[in-house]
Amino acid sequence: MGLEPEPLFQAWSYFRRRKFRQCSDLCSQLLEGPHGEQEPDSEYSVFQAAWSLKTRALTEMVYVDEIDMDQEEIAEMVLDENAIAQVARPGTSLKLPGTSQGGGPSPAVRPVTQSGRPITGFVRPSTQSGRPGTMEQAINTPLTARPITSASGRYIRLGTASMITNPDGPFINLSRLNLAKYAQKPKLAKALFEYIFHHENDIKNALHLAALATEHAQFKDWWWKVQIGKCYYRLGLYREAEKQFKSALKQQDMVDTILYLAKVYLRMDQPVTALNLFKQGLDRFPGEVTLICGIARIHEEMNNISSAAEYYKDVLKQDNTHVEAIACIGSNHFYSDQPEIALRFYRRLLQMGVYNCQLFNNLGLCCFYAQQYDMTLSSFERALFLAENEEETADVWYNLGHVAVGIGDLNLAYQCFKLTLVNNNDYAEAYNNLAVLEMRKGHIEQARALLQTASSLAPHMYEPHFNFAVLSEKVGDLQRSYTAAQKSEEAFPGHVDTQQLIKQLKQHFAML
Amino acid sequence: CFWKNQFPRAVEQSPELPALERKNWLIYLLYVRRDYEECKALIKEQLQESHGLCEYAVYVQALIFRLEGKIQESLELFQTCSILNPRSTDNLKQVARSLFLLGKHKAAIEVYNEAAKLDEKDWEISHNLGVCYMYLKHFNKARDQLNNALELSRHDLTYMMLGKIHLLEGEMDKAIEVYKKAVEFSPENADLLTTLGLLYLQLGDYQKAFEHLGNALTYNPGNYKATLAAGSMMQAHGDFDVALSKYRVVASTVPESPPLWNNIGMCFFGKKKYIAAISCLKRANYLAPFDWKILYNLGLVHLTMQQYASAFHFLSAAINFQPKMGELYMLLAVALTNLEDIENAKRSYEQAVALDKCNPLVNLNYAVLLYNQGDKKGALSQYQEMEKKVNALKESSTLDFDPEMVEVAQKMGAALQVGESLVWTKASKESKSKQKAALPGKSSSTQQSLGSNQALGQAMSSAAGYGKTMQLPSGTSLLLLFKV
Numbered sequence: 001m002g003l004e005p006e007p008l009f010q011a012w013s014y015f016r017r018r019k020f021r022q023c024s025d026l027c028s029q030l031l032e033g034p035h036g037e038q039e040p041d042s043e044y045s046v047f048q049a050a051w052s053l054k055t056r057a058l059t060e061m062v063y064v065d066e067i068d069m070d071q072e073e074i075a076e077m078v079l080d081e082n083a084i085a086q087v088a089r090p091g092t093s094l095k096l097p098g099t100s101q102g103g104g105p106s107p108a109v110r111p112v113t114q115s116g117r118p119i120t121g122f123v124r125p126s127t128q129s130g131r132p133g134t135m136e137q138a139i140n141t142p143l144t145a146r147p148i149t150s151a152s153g154r155y156i157r158l159g160t161a162s163m164i165t166n167p168d169g170p171f172i173n174l175s176r177l178n179l180a181k182y183a184q185k186p187k188l189a190k191a192l193f194e195y196i197f198h199h200e201n202d203i204k205n206a207l208h209l210a211a212l213a214t215e216h217a218q219f220k221d222w223w224w225k226v227q228i229g230k231c232y233y234r235l236g237l238y239r240e241a242e243k244q245f246k247s248a249l250k251q252q253d254m255v256d257t258i259l260y261l262a263k264v265y266l267r268m269d270q271p272v273t274a275l276n277l278f279k280q281g282l283d284r285f286p287g288e289v290t291l292i293c294g295i296a297r298i299h300e301e302m303n304n305i306s307s308a309a310e311y312y313k314d315v316l317k318q319d320n321t322h323v324e325a326i327a328c329i330g331s332n333h334f335y336s337d338q339p340e341i342a343l344r345f346y347r348r349l350l351q352m353g354v355y356n357c358q359l360f361n362n363l364g365l366c367c368f369y370a371q372q373y374d375m376t377l378s379s380f381e382r383a384l385f386l387a388e389n390e391e392e393t394a395d396v397w398y399n400l401g402h403v404a405v406g407i408g409d410l411n412l413a414y415q416c417f418k419l420t421l422v423n424n425n426d427y428a429e430a431y432n433n434l435a436v437l438e439m440r441k442g443h444i445e446q447a448r449a450l451l452q453t454a455s456s457l458a459p460h461m462y463e464p465h466f467n468f469a470v471l472s473e474k475v476g477d478l479q480r481s482y483t484a485a486q487k488s489e490e491a492f493p494g495h496v497d498t499q500q501l502i503k504q505l506k507q508h509f510a511m512l
Numbered sequence: 513c514f515w516k517n518q519f520p521r522a523v524e525q526s527p528e529l530p531a532l533e534r535k536n537w538l539i540y541l542l543y544v545r546r547d548y549e550e551c552k553a554l555i556k557e558q559l560q561e562s563h564g565l566c567e568y569a570v571y572v573q574a575l576i577f578r579l580e581g582k583i584q585e586s587l588e589l590f591q592t593c594s595i596l597n598p599r600s601t602d603n604l605k606q607v608a609r610s611l612f613l614l615g616k617h618k619a620a621i622e623v624y625n626e627a628a629k630l631d632e633k634d635w636e637i638s639h640n641l642g643v644c645y646m647y648l649k650h651f652n653k654a655r656d657q658l659n660n661a662l663e664l665s666r667h668d669l670t671y672m673m674l675g676k677i678h679l680l681e682g683e684m685d686k687a688i689e690v691y692k693k694a695v696e697f698s699p700e701n702a703d704l705l706t707t708l709g710l711l712y713l714q715l716g717d718y719q720k721a722f723e724h725l726g727n728a729l730t731y732n733p734g735n736y737k738a739t740l741a742a743g744s745m746m747q748a749h750g751d752f753d754v755a756l757s758k759y760r761v762v763a764s765t766v767p768e769s770p771p772l773w774n775n776i777g778m779c780f781f782g783k784k785k786y787i788a789a790i791s792c793l794k795r796a797n798y799l800a801p802f803d804w805k806i807l808y809n810l811g812l813v814h815l816t817m818q819q820y821a822s823a824f825h826f827l828s829a830a831i832n833f834q835p836k837m838g839e840l841y842m843l844l845a846v847a848l849t850n851l852e853d854i855e856n857a858k859r860s861y862e863q864a865v866a867l868d869k870c871n872p873l874v875n876l877n878y879a880v881l882l883y884n885q886g887d888k889k890g891a892l893s894q895y896q897e898m899e900k901k902v903n904a905l906k907e908s909s910t911l912d913f914d915p916e917m918v919e920v921a922q923k924m925g926a927a928l929q930v931g932e933s934l935v936w937t938k939a940s941k942e943s944k945s946k947q948k949a950a951l952p953g954k955s956s957s958t959q960q961s962l963g964s965n966q967a968l969g970q971a972m973s974s975a976a977g978y979g980k981t982m983q984l985p986s987g988t989s990l991l992l993l994f995k996v
Contacts, residue, residue: 109768109798337795369794371822405801407825408832440802476647477615479583486581496766508613509578511669 008046011053020057027054052188055195058171063198066230067259067290094271094301110335111429111461122327174205183212186221193227207231222248226257229264238264253284255291262294271298289319296325305332321352330362339369357386361396368403376403394424401433410437428458435467447471455487462492469501478508536568543572552576567596574606583613601631609640617644635664643673651677668698675707687711695724702732710741718745736762736769744775752782770800774809781813789813804833804840811843820850838868842877849881857881865897872901895925 005013007030014023030050174196182189189209196206210231214224229244245261248254258281265274278295282288296311309332315325330345343366349359364379380400387393401416414437420430431454438447448471454464465488472481482505488498535558542551555569564570574589587610594603608623621644628637638661645654658674661667671694678687691708698704705728712721722745728738739762746755756779759772766772777792790813796806807830814823824847831840841864848857861878868874875898883891 337791337798369798371819371825373821373825402801406829408807408829410832436802472615475615476612476617478613479581479615482581482583496768505581506579509581509583 008049008053011050015053015057015060018060020061024054024057024061027051027057048188052191054171055191055199059191059194059199061199063194067256067263091302091304092272093269094266094298122324122331172200174200174202177205179205179209180212183209183216186213186217189213190223197227197230203231203234207235220251222251222254222257225251226254226260229260233260233264233267238268242268255281255285255288259290259294266298271302274298287318289315289322292318293322293324296328300328308332323349323352323354330366334362334366334369339366342366343370343372355386357383357388357392357396360386361392361399364396364403365399368406390423394420394427394430397423398427398430398433401430405433410440413437426457428454428461428464431457432461432464432467435464439467439471444471444475455484459487460491462488462495462498465491466495466498466501469498473501473505478505481505482509536566539569539572543575548576548579564592565596567593570596571603571606574610578610578613583610586610587614599630601627601634601637604630605634605636605640612640612644617647620644621648633664635661635667635670638664639667639670639673642670642677646673646677646680651681666697668694668701668704671697672704672707684711684715688715699727700731702728702735702738705731706735706738706741709738713741713745718748721745734762734765736766740771740775743779747775747779747782750782752779755779768799770796770803770806772796773799774803774806777813778809781809781816786813786817790817802833804830807833808840808843811840811847815843815846818850820847823847824851836867838864838866838874839871840864841867842871842874845881846877854881854885865894870901870905872898872905875901 007026011023011026011030014020014026027050031047031054172192172195177192182192190213193206193209193213196202196209207228210224210227214221214228217224219225225244225248229241229248232238232241232244242261242264245257245264249257249261258277262274262277265271265277275295275298278291278298281291285291292311292315296308296315299305299308299311309329312325312329315322316329319325326345326349330342330349332342333339333345334342343363346359346363346366350363360379360383364376364383367373367376367379380396380403383396384393387396397416397420401413401420404410404413404416414434417430417434417437420427421434424430431450435447435450435454438450448468451464451468451471454461455468458464465484469481469484469488472478472484482502485498485502485505488495489502492498535554539551539554539558542548542554551572555573558566558569559573562569570589571593574586574593577583577586577589587607590603590606590610594600594607597603604623604627608620608627611617611620611623621641624637624641624644628634628641631637638657642654642657642661645651645657654677655674658670658677661670662674671690675687675690675694678684678690688708688711691704691711694704695701695708705724709721709724709728712718712724722742725738725742725745728735729742732738739758743755743758746752746758756776759776759779762769763772763776773792773796777789777796780786780789780792790810793806793810793813797803797810800806807826811823811827811830814820814826824844827840827844827847831837831844834840841860845857845860845864848854848860858881861874861881864874865878875894879891879894879898882888882894
């Protein structure tokens, strides 16, 4: 063997190449070895270097960017009252769905998640799509991109993830740490803070350390201010967090800080302030993709789809491989009668090497509606092949059912929707479409039962309500028809057929 | 209506208990002013005072419940009413009405019959009995009851129901008679006028249809059905711009109506704006995936655009939804011919000829195909078949033939050496101005170019179906989310 590289150098090199596992193991060896020979005169010893390196390696293994980590839990959605205005003017709040001014596609064209909020093209961890009104509603409905938890469930999961990777217990015992001592040494403190915050997920200790450190830095380090702000934000102290971020921005213009501050404003339900902030940020950093993307997201949240699309296009001008922008513009084109253009956007994603079930499913749909029949079914096949769980399989089968309806093969469509339900028993759209097919066969009772299931599973969809209303009206059961029609109107106030039906029913009730 | 004679009667029936009924006038006043909240409060007070014995308060409470859509509660209250005052026909009628609204038609009929025993000269009872029988599909009884109601007192609604029953039984001319009488009786009812117009449209009597629809539109300019029907008539006569301007009026109020987008698409098709036509039709198809007319039109436009694969796709979908139509098979065969699947094209033509009874185009196109395949004998027999149909059509109606079709037929006749005695030459001269949806055929002198089966079918435009059941929309198509 030639020259054996020095272990610390080797570990450092591993860290730079993002081989965290090896780096951490090597550091462990270093730490376990005798460290009596450290020079007492130097401020930082080899031991400390290894310790710090291991902290960083462990942190990086589970690191998730705090900006994208935004998950409101049931308690925060329902019980927390951070917004100042309870009844805000339309267009100035995120909590009022259905205040669309942008003239996006209506629910008759584009599916909605909760009443009035059309499904977006790209699911982020912070996608909210409407809020439940009461605790009961919140428990009964799925809302976010991930399964919802009662309080900060995901943060806890991140924290515990590290326990599994370390069979001999946690690396640092936080309760035995003298934070005041570490706060004196900024080089150690930063790494330790990140470890506590991201790996251990112990906000209180992290805040304690940050407070001591910023004091030591005489409040002149914006980084510590941002970290304190992050801690406050996690703890739910939004006003305090805002103060910290603002003071950090005064010291140093950073995109990160702007994004954090905007997050705070959004949580306080002040989208217009957030928009202004983003625009100021764009003056400082012209053409910054994350800022433009943030603006687009806010517009999308406020149901202003057309201006959201404008901003997403700006994003693409800067960065033409931005997955979120491409997906959002693609889905927007698909739902506004331009499947060909949507197809081009999704093919762009395919060219970029994205390879998953959703993409192929979208490609299949776009191909079918853009009349590119040669690529339709093969895309769907691949989507089925790539599906990772049963929900995804169900989605693909559901869309295949639509294709089957499109070619007029109702038996195939029936089987597809059945398969959807086999894969995902809570698929309200499939129940509704099955009911329509049953109706066409003349099986009224089955259709009724299916529609009832659909409307109880997804009360925000107008189709099952409306179909049930029409069905009941046909049989003569005007009472049920009226209740269902009212629900349908609630879900989609602009639906003309529902309005006509209600008018007709009211005439029946008033007559004679 | 019900409240006209309600208040005085209540007073005279229970004069011995003035305390109970003393605020009836106020309840009545609040009710007819639609001040339901006040009214309910007063009723509550009144019922507490009278320990629930005030019949009129219960009655009005039930009426309010019914207006709010709570039929079950209103039924219970009306039953209380009829217990309080069993001799009253009104109470019985209201009980029966509530039963009817709940969909319990048999029970409603029984109660109505009881009410009829108490009062034989009431048109409402007969009318409602008729409607109940209609729901139970006893059409004969229903018709008798409705006629009885008309004799007692004439009402628009009764006419409407009677017409509906005739339509359900498939007697178009009787239905027209009924609606005619109804329009004479109340000439300003836009619904009646529209329905009559649509019926005439179905019979092909455009003059009268136009008259009635125009009347309907003068009384109610925003009437969606009448606009659609009038527009589709204009389209049939080639006034595409006028029809488009009509549609523009309703498009803002009914932005998601499949028939509307279908008709708009066919307007563009008529104006030779094929891309616009396709995008309108595809929107219509997205909104109503089960509508065969839209699929038919999409197939037709794609044939015109010479996109035969798409045309085949839409036409075969249309055939799946409407298998009993000759023209669809013919168009499918045209698409198949261009996709070079002659065997299936022939089979499709066979099916078309078997299903179709009066459209000469089917036979002509088949003849062209057979001729191009070298089967002169088969072509001749199809040509003769077509001549038969043409003769029959000439005798039966004033339908004029598409000039392009005539041209092709003449060439075909010449090619087959039978074309001396062309039957429609006169007719074709008159119809020169008529431009129907046909392929812009290449002017050709040789028989070879006949192969592009020129004259296609007519565009379908749907006038909002009146007799048909409401189309159920399916769930909108779900585009999957893109996850990180």
